[in-house]
Amino acid sequence: MTIVLSRSADHLYWMSRLIERAENTARILDVSDRMGLLPAGSESTSGGEWDAVLEITGDAANFHARFPEATAANVISHMTLDPENPSSIYSLVRAARENARAERVGITTEMWEALNSTWLEISDLTAAKLAARGYRNFFDWIKERSHLFRGSSVATMLRDERYHFLRLGTFVERADNTARILDVKYHILLPDISDVGSAIDHFQWGALLRSVSAYRNYHHAYKQAITPVKVADLLIFNSAFPRSLHSCHNEIVVLLDEISGPRGGEAARQAGELHAMLHYGRIEAVFQHGLHEFLSDFINRNNRLSSEIQSAYLVAQ
Amino acid sequence: MASGKFFDEMHGDSDTVRDAYDAIARWLASVPAREFKAKRKEAEVLFRRMGITFLVYGTAESVERLIPFDIIPRVLTQEEWSLIERGCLQRVHAINAFLHDIYHDQEIVKAGRIPPEAVFTNPKYRPEMQGLDLPGDTYIHITGIDLVRVGEREFYVIEDNLRNPSGVSYMLENREVMMRLFPSLFSGHRIAPVNNYPELLLQNLRAVAPPGVTQPTVALMTPGIYNSAYFEHVFLADEMGVELVEGEDLFVKDDHVFMRTTHGPVQVDVIYRRVDDEYLDPLAFNPDSILGVPGLLAAYRAGGVTLANAIGTGVADDKAMYTFVPDMIDFYLGEAPILSNVPTWQLSKADDLAYVLDRLHEVVVKEVGGAGGYGMLVGPAASKAEIAAYRARILADPGNFIAQPTLSLSTCPTFTERGVASRHVDLRPYVLTGTNSTVVPGGLTRVALTEGSLVVNSSQGGGTKDTWVLRGGRRP
Incomplete structure (x- = not known):
């Protein structure tokens, strides 16, 4: 059996969480950026998409203390390169790289180089360079770097416990983030009945799907026009879609089972319970109960699971 | 020469x-x-x-x-x-x-x-x-x-x-x-x-x-990522395939040292420590050290x-x-x-001190416990002001310095x-x-x-x- 220091497991778990979060932050900004491209004059979209970003990243208070208004420029500057904002992509990459630096022994050279060169490049960016490059290009770049890091870990890391903790971080974070991205729609449009089924509505759901790389997946999976219920079904319950909550929790139960340390009983129980809910749940019931309520409850339970993993394995005993 | x-x-x-x-x-x-x-x-x-x-x-x-x-x-x-x-x-x-x-x-x-x-x-x-x-x-x-x-x-x-x-x-x-x-x-x-x-x-x-340990577990102990040689600690641990540990990862029990792992304590037999003596054990040396492991000296003395x-x-x-x-x-x-x-002049000796003070512009003067090139005087390369300032430091505590020809x-x-x-x-x-x-x-x-x-x-x-x-x- 491999020996893994609790501190190392902690670094690996957070390294992958932070990178996954950076990727999803880019995805969230990307949705709003796309939504902001709607034809001028559609009043229901003005402004709302950028407030939504702050809502779902839990960063509204921090933002409003520093900026008067949630304009595209302000939110993007706050969420991308701001070193003072701990949830900016810049800060997330820096923190992930610090974890990697402390864990050079536990990761492969390829993984380190993927993270380190991302950090070197982003620390060299300025607001002006970012604007010149184009926001969309920057978001794509961040996604690519995250893919490169994850890909190199899958392709080069020993399949031991270190790997399991790294993967665990990816899926716990991704499940959380997918739930939050789906919730964007709730924050942007508290249903203005007249919009339901309109071109704007379609455009927004489409933007959301694209932001999680699911636009084509949706059509392959459902072979029908985009409807809110089916989009939610894809992102929550569809176990074939790798960013869905169900898919993430399929991975989490297996990983916790592989690890199964002496104090891991409660984490395994909570994960099993969440997994059963995603495995057997139905989207109609979710909509009856309220999508936003369902997602908030999921995010809380997913967080509790993370704390349990933390105290069972990652904190020095 | x-x-x-x-x-x-x-x-x-x-x-x-x-x-x-x-x-x-x-x-x-x-x-x-x-x-x-x-x-x-x-x-x-x-x-x-x-x-x-x-x-x-x-x-x-x-x-x-x-x-x-x-x-x-x-x-x-x-x-x-x-x-x-x-x-x-x-x-x-x-x-x-x-x-x-x-x-x-x-x-x-x-x-x-x-x-x-x-x-x-x-x-x-x-x-x-x-x-x-x-x-x-x-x-x-x-x-x-x-x-x-x-x-x-x-x-x-x-x-x-x-x-x-x-x-x-x-x-x-x-x-x-x-x-x-x-x-x-x-x-x-x-x-x-x-x-x-x-x-x-x-x-x-x-x-x-x-003695008696047939399959020893080796670990490399580092002060952490803010140490100037941290890269090297990582590199060596990685190349040897041993754990890179910090003080907080270790604890002492019954005169043996253990690592905290995801599956509980694992005994460590040999520690290649890149931490100075003073910071190894807060109980024995510097009580303010957060880098060390309480009880490490006792385990060491007991042969664990x-x-x-x-x-x-x-x-x-x-x-x-x-x-x-x-x-x-x-x-x-x-x-x-x-x-x-x-050849080295001990500035604690009066003769050596007098000899060196006359030749500060041609010798190298170092602190007895110094390292890394910090705090030394290279006479031939130093300005008059630097030499004067260094002379004052020497005179304040001659025993703390040695000198060598350049x-x-x-x-x-x-x-x-x-x-x-x-x-x-x-x-x-x-x-x-x-x-x-x-x-x-x-x-x-x-x-x-x-x-x-x-x-x-x-x-x-x-x-x-x-x-x-x-x-x-x-x-x-």
């Missing part, structure tokens, strides 16, 4: 090329400067991507820097290396015998060869070590001996690093990068490999496990764990004890030193902004000791990149070079 003329390792004292540098000289003549520049850029990218950086202390915020790498290798012949190797082994054997002696029967003191106060009032002397028997009687498992060359066969030892010598990762990575950039250079030479260093280190560490290097080796590597190493070689081995010491460090061809030029170098070979000792053929060559400068420390703007030891004399 201090003269205006320097020994150049490529040309010797003449205009011809020495045999060892034959191929290098032809290579230098055949490659256009533009290509060297491109290769140097490539090397820098490689180092940065590998994350080979060090932290510079003393600035407002410590920053990560790259140590400049010079792409022209330094070449030593088999004969030159053999002299260095024998000299280093001799020193390590004598110093190890000295450490065992002063922490046991103190015969060298009783024989009057070393004054008792030089040992027992030395702040690095550790009374906790008195009477303690260590596996293999080994105190200094890893040493780095700093040498300078002043002539064809003339080498001087500048200092013995017996506590936590660093820099070996540069020796290994420099070779790696050179082989990647200039593979054809290697096929034209027979160069002794250095890349088995981590494996040798691991073998030696395993050999000194506490081996530390490499041993506690208390610093007593033998300060700049005052250095002057006694030739006596140690004579006393314990009955031999004459193979490598010479640099050595004519040899030069090697080095790539500079204005093409290839001679720059001064030193050499740090590494000696590993478990139950016996080996010197890995090579070492860290540090080069003073500033024209005329004699200070090679990386913290003072020095760079490094790959160091080649040629096998079988001349190139086939």
Whole structure:
């Protein structure tokens, strides 16, 4: 059996969480950026998409203390390169790289180089360079770097416990983030009945799907026009879609089972319970109960699971 | 030995090329400067991507820097290396015998060869070590001996690093990068490999496990990511395949040391610690240390764990004890030193002090316990004001300083902004000791990149070079 220091497991778990979060932050900004491209004059979209970003990243208070208004420029500057904002992509990459630096022994050279060169490049960016490059290009770049890091870990890391903790971080974070991205729609449009089924509505759901790389997946999976219920079904319950909550929790139960340390009983129980809910749940019931309520409850339970993993394995005993 | 003329390792004292540098000289003549520049850029990218950086202390915020790498290798012949190797082994054997002696029967003191106060009032002397028997009687498992060359066969030892010598990762990575950039250079030479260093280190560490432990677990203990040599700690742990631990990862129970892991405690038998004595155990040494492990000293004294290097080796590597190493070689081995010491003036002695104060502009003055090139005076390079300020420091506490003549460090061809030029170098070979000792053929060559400068420390703007030891004399 491999020996893994609790501190190392902690670094690996957070390294992958932070990178996954950076990727999803880019995805969230990307949705709003796309939504902001709607034809001028559609009043229901003005402004709302950028407030939504702050809502779902839990960063509204921090933002409003520093900026008067949630304009595209302000939110993007706050969420991308701001070193003072701990949830900016810049800060997330820096923190992930610090974890990697402390864990050079536990990761492969390829993984380190993927993270380190991302950090070197982003620390060299300025607001002006970012604007010149184009926001969309920057978001794509961040996604690519995250893919490169994850890909190199899958392709080069020993399949031991270190790997399991790294993967665990990816899926716990991704499940959380997918739930939050789906919730964007709730924050942007508290249903203005007249919009339901309109071109704007379609455009927004489409933007959301694209932001999680699911636009084509949706059509392959459902072979029908985009409807809110089916989009939610894809992102929550569809176990074939790798960013869905169900898919993430399929991975989490297996990983916790592989690890199964002496104090891991409660984490395994909570994960099993969440997994059963995603495995057997139905989207109609979710909509009856309220999508936003369902997602908030999921995010809380997913967080509790993370704390349990933390105290069972990652904190020095 | 201090003269205006320097020994150049490529040309010797003449205009011809020495045999060892034959191929290098032809290579230098055949490659256009533009290509060297491109290769140097490539090397820098490689180092940065590998994350080979060090932290510079003393600035407002410590920053990560790259140590400049010079792409022209330094070449030593088999004969030159053999002299260095024998000299280093001799020193390590004598110093190890000295450490065992002063922490046991103190015969060298009783024989009057070393004054008792030089040992027992030395702040690095550790009374906790008195009477303690260590596996293999080994105190200094890893040493780095700093040498300078002043002539064809003339080498001087500048200092013995017996506590936590660093820099070996540069020796290994420099070779790696050179082989990647200039593979054809290697096929034209027979160069002794250095890349088995981590494996040798691991073998030696395993050999000194506490008695009775057949499958020892080794760990490397680091002060953490803010230590200037953190990259090296990671590198060595990785290469050896051992855990890199910090104080908080370890705890002591029933005189044994354990790591905290995801599956509960795991016993550690040998700790290659890159943490200074003072910070090892807050119960025994510095109570404010958060780097250490409470109870580690007690476990060590009970024989539950081996530390490499041993506690208390610093007593033998300060700049005052250095002057006694030739006596140690004579006393314990009955031999004459193979490598010479640099004549050293002890400023605690009134005669020496007066002599040195008259010659501050031509000597080098160092703090007795200093390291890393911090806080030293290089007389010939210092301004009048700097000399005056340093004089005041000496007078305030003469016993804290030693002085040495300014050595004519040899030069090697080095790539500079204005093409290839001679720059001064030193050499740090590494000696590993478990139950016996080996010197890995090579070492860290540090080069003073500033024209005329004699200070090679990386913290003072020095760079490094790959160091080649040629096998079988001349190139086939």
